[in-house]
Amino acid sequence: MVLSSVLGFPRIGPNRELKKATEAYWAGKTSAEDLLKVGKEIRANNWKLQKAAGVDIIASNDFSFYDQVLDLSLLFNVIPDRYTKYNLPALDTLFAMGRGLQRPATESSPAVDVPALEMVKWFDSNYHYVRPTFSHSTVFKLNGSKPVDEYLEAKELGVETRPVVVGPVSYLYLGKADKDSLDLEPISLLPKILPVYVELLKKLAAAGAKSVQIDEPVLVLDLPKNVQAAYKTAYETLAKESGVELILTTYFGDVRPNLDAIKGLPVAGFHYDFVRVPEQLDEVAAALTSQQILSVGVVDGRNIWKTDFAKAIKVVEAAKAKVGADRVIVATSSSLLHTPVDLANEKKLNPEIKDWFSFATQKLSEVVVIAKAVSGGNVEAELEANKKSIDARAKSEITNDAAVRKRLSEVSEADTKRKSPFAARLAAQEKTLNLPLFPTTTIGSFPQTKEIRINRNKFTKGEITAEEYEKFIEKEIQEVVKFQEEIGLDVLVHGEPERNDMVQYFGEQLKGFAFTTNGWVQSYGSRYVRPPIIVGDVSRPAAMTVKESKYAQSITKKPMKGMLTGPVTILRWSFPRDDLSAKEQCQQLALALRDEVNDLEKAGIYVIQVDEPAIREGLPLREGAERAAYVQWAPESFRLATSGVEDGTQIHSHFCYSDLDPAHIKALDADVVSIEFSKKDDSKYIQEFSNYPNHIGLGLFDIHSPRVPPQDEFESRIQSIVGVYPKQNLWVNPDCGLKTRKWDETKRQLTNMVNAAKVYREKYASA
Ligand code: MET
């Protein structure tokens, strides 16, 4: 009998109950007890749901009020001193580390302003974890009992669970040294943290847990030798001293390059992601001892597609043939945290398309059916229905648009190159645009006010007509344009008032996309996203942004910048197809955007910005062929979208979010790029892009903060940049769009920025 296993379930609740409860608590509207109660209800529902679906191995401790890695930091007492001095209850310490602690001054105490710990992307997903931050003074000790409590809580409900915790090597390797301990290498703390893991595992065993899912996802990264070596130390200790069976769990990639590090470890078994890397089966199976279990992840925890049962069963059968039915478990590829909760909540999806989807709740039955199928159970009806749906999708016109395929097959290399090299383009652009030294601009969005949101809602609900809404948007554009002219910005934007979200706005107008009404997925803390779904071949039925940009240009003599989201970013922030390569999906998006870029140019827009903030996060986790291919096709897609214009049309691009590779950015061949910079106080970082051959704007202020840097601060920032970059290459702009700011701050921030640029312009004009 092959068992079924689910590695974790979304904790946000079917109707975002957790978000509502958490935010109400933060706002001081409800008590901690109220919040704890909601958490308990969500956990109970999740366990019961899984049990009712027939899942054999159900996870506990997959719940979190913020982030599962942060939970471990609290549990292991990895709490930097700056969060302990206010004597907060545990729950508030958790939130202080996750989101910072701000309190106004009172008569008896000064104001508190402690920033949050660093937040980092969880591998290549859109989930973010809070980075463990270690210092020489960190003292590991058990500081609570969350995993044990939640195990017992499930048990009381009659549900036997398998607790899940992030393992010691991954926990340390995902962390970093605190500011005061920069010489500390986190992995060197292994001997100190192991006893605390042992204590925790012993407590779980004492509570009755027979096995524990111990997540070691860093095994899919390129690991340094000392980290690889840490596995043996860690797991020999844990296995020997804890008295509980461990299932060492990996996901999101290929473990083979690190297989030697875990081969022969005294654990009960291993879990691998065979959705991402089915090819690893032979080698990982061969590395098992004769007793060890193989948990086979075949139901995708990262996407919304119905599992192709025939394909999944083949993989499980192959595993069975290698290790025997009693040592195989059928599982989700990863936790289901990254999928929306329940497809049943979607009332508006086209039924043809809806039949292709499977959200977390539906995936539970999938694991169960596959396990039954390979155990000889009778699931004929389920297999047949599944085959019908899979075949229908493969044959559907939505997934096969002959015109799109033909157009893509005709793309030539010339289509991905501008007509002339940068120098010639620049000369042509100087004529069209006639910009001063240190041209000033913004990144696109202006404050999304309450009024904007109210009117958009009214329009969506049909409470105002399209004409009324259009008039409202025009009025917003007028105000934004007028303001920019008043303070003397050089390249204007229309402010993006018509856009709900920089990806959704385009997805809604492109053919090949579907949208959910309730398909929320946790991004970080109480922030959830609802990614569009690429369901079929993508094309652009009609212009998407021309009307607004053209209108904006018609009311000013200054150049108006058109504003688009790039192909890589649209792909990365959507649920992609699993039946077409990422590269081809990106190229289809690029062609659709190319039409838009060309139409903007035709409409008299001669500066066009194509944002690619997600280009870095798309980089495959490991070095190798896949990564090498990505750094080719991702910039190439951008160039395919932007190379149809004349030399005199200036193409901008924009990036925010950390750690860009200058070589990667260079490959876009954009005339001007703007990058996030204001928070990088590292004096080395300023050099990073100094060889960038085209023009560049380093973001001069943090758009996430209401703080208004005074003019002289802007001047000294410009001063330090002018020392490193050729001054004729430089633009002056913020870090990113201003949509989350208030008007008052924005006005003062931009005024100071523009005035500082003017000072430098005059200085060099007279020099
Ligand atoms: C995350 S990048 C955002 C760019 C977009 N044009 C904006 O200004 O909001």
Ligand SMILES: [Zn+2]
């Ligand atoms: Zn940005």
